[in-house]
Amino acid sequence: MHFKTISIAKRYINLDLKYKFQLLMDSLVIAGNFIGFGIIGLFLEARGNVLPEGYTFEKFMLTGTYLWTMLARTYDDCIRLLLEEASRGTMILMLESNITITQMIFGRALASTLKYSLITSIFGLPTLKYIGALNVNLEKIPILMLSIICSWIFVIGLSIILVSMTLIFKRIGMITVSVMEITMMAIGFYFPVELFPKQLWPITGVIPFTIGMQIFRDIMILGYPREMVNAVYSSLSMGLIKMIISSTIFITLTIIILKYTVEKAELWGTIEQY
């Protein structure tokens, strides 16, 4: 990671720490997520017996909430980045400190990931421990980390696309929320992907976050990733390869799109206006 990205991440952490009320509110919202989805998990069940033994819907929901909250809040921060810098009047300052928009997004993403990982872990880890969904086997930690990293890359890619749209169209309205809702469905956050119609399996199964979420849940609940999960991967090694390749292709494409839109905004003279 480029040193400038680290410097900018440090700057955002410094800034975030100054807004204590916002930190408190974020923490309460995250705690609320665990309570809300915990209740849903407790009273509902997935149809068709697609979940293996010991894999209650409550565990399914709350492990998903843990990973999702960490990454979705980071997504929110990244897509708000340009609007925030512009409203603070610091956009020119950032550009004049030789920071590219890509570096700004990655810096913001690192800072937000660190912040939300900590907050989510404060509420999430005791909750998962309490419901018996903290069965991580130390040997599986590298795969667990890989699944988190690939999911993170996918989410950053999504935010880069939305930042690119902001650069071109300035205000993109509710599309940011819609993208998140569609993603939540597609990756199987609300219910197992196996419950989707079979025709959709090839699409959902290629999203790195679907694979990452599946592996993450398996390791947290069962202690190991299953060798085969219908609708996600036919073998674990194939799943890992798919996850790495698709996340790499996705982030590369989104960075190319961002570079193009930044050039357009510089040409139109609208890079600092939102």
Added chain:
Amino acid sequence: MKAVEFINVTKTFKSGAMGKKTVALKNVSFQVEDGEAIAIMGPSPSGKTTLLKLTAGIYRPDEGDIIVYGRSIRRDLNWIRKNTYYVSQNMQLNKKLTIKEEISYFQEIFGNKMGKECIRMLETVGIYREDYGKRIEVLSETQITILKLILGLIKKPKILLMDNILGDLEYKILEETLEILRSINGLTMMIVDKNVDVLNNLCERIILLSNGEVIDVGNLKRILADYPYKYDIEVTWKGNIDNDKLRSMGYQYKVMGNTVRFNLKSEVEIEELIRKLLMDMKNIVKFQVSGLDIEDIYYWRLNR
């Protein structure tokens, strides 16, 4: 060596993907020598800020080329961005951060330490090392202006682009700041400012812009020497202004709402004006001697 060369540069703005186009600069060409300080003058909007932002690489030209120390903006944009610093009154700092945090960030990004001139500049506005822990939100506007300037100097730019940054500084601080800027070896400066003193102190030459076109590149000292009016007096009246009475006074003037700015040639004219105004004393709210107005000089030059 030429520091900056604009070669037939045209710049249009487009408000978003579906927005309409506005021309900001048309076929602009000029040159700035290495180490020179040049003023850019023109009424608003005439393309002054656009010209500075193009030089800094914040915007890209539609047509033509900008050469900075022999490098084209079309090929070496990153190099140009690294070696220029654009600072304006509109640029904000993160008010929640401390002076130290902001300085450390810039030092880290640029890989440079803050120079003696920066420390001296901060001290002129009463910011000493023990104050570096203060949040930017508690600083005065003058202190923030100087901080914005020194953050740029940490970058060690070859070209400093100042957009109305110095004009509002108090006289003593302004003098010291200008002296420090002049002492930086080889620093090329392009300056837009409403304060004639700033331009007169730093710049030899001036670029005159009108509707996005360069209409003249002249010698600032000569223009100021030729400008017949040496004093500006602003008088604010209660109620409506009697235009006939103003005309009958026989001075060059400009009406701005309830305020009239008189351009006067000598101290004798000031005395005369005061005598005439004394007769209308009860209707006068405010009377002040102001600095020469850059727009008055511009229009006078244009009419010549």
